[in-house]
Amino acid sequence: MAKARVVGVAMDFSPxxxxxxxxxxxxxxxxxDHLIIINVQPPSADHTRKQLFEDTGSPLVPLEELREINxxxxxxxPRDPEVIDILDTASKTKGAKAMAKVYWGDPREKLCNAVEDLHLHSLVVGSRGLGPIKRVLLGSVSKYVVTNASCPVTVVKGKQSSNSCH
Structure with a gap:
């Protein structure tokens, strides 16, 4: 029988x-398998749990609690029905255990920290597909994580718009 793996997905609730x-x-x-969505809040975010968990990130939050407005x-x-639905499907059809963890800070560093902290076997991140100028100015989270994470990282590209230049 295959050993359960821990798979993380960087989640900012973008498409x-x-x-x-x-x-x-x-x-x-x-x-x-364990499926953990990893959300990184900006350092300036001021939420009730930030003071408790700013250094370590939140405790792992089970799928049941993700549904609660509290x-x-x-x-x-955000309470995102689409994300909850995807996690429900993974739980029901694949038998995966879905959870979430919230960090505060620079997403590049915190996602790499999460790999170690959560003992991830794999991390999946989305790519916003910034152009070369924006990438230089803003930096690419996915590129940084691919370069620095200690586990395999899969970058899923967003759909290209039909009017983009090739």
Whole structure:
């Protein structure tokens, strides 16, 4: 019997991060795996739980608690029915255990920290597909994580718009 793996998905609730979550469920998750969505709040965020968990990140939050409005208020993340639905599907059809963890700070550093902290076997991130100038100015989270994370990282690209230059 295969050993359960721990798969993380970077989640900022953008369409690309939801695409990454769907990709992970469809392509990586097997029975009894742990699927952890990892949300990184900006350092300036001021939520009730930040003071308690700013250094370590929140405790792992089970899927049942993600549905509660209290959770979203305490941690400052949206209550997103689409994400809950994807996690429910992974739980029911694949037997995966779905959870979430919230960090505060620079997403590049915190996602790499999460790999160690959560003992991830794999991390899936979405790519916003910034152009070369924006990438230089803003930096690419996915590029940084691919370069620095200590586990395999899959970058799921967003859908290209039909009017983009090739």
């Amino acid at each position: 690309t991060s939801k695409l990454a979550l769907r990709w992970a469920v469809d392509n990586l998750i097997n029975k009894a 959770f979203t208020k305490q941690y400052g993340i």
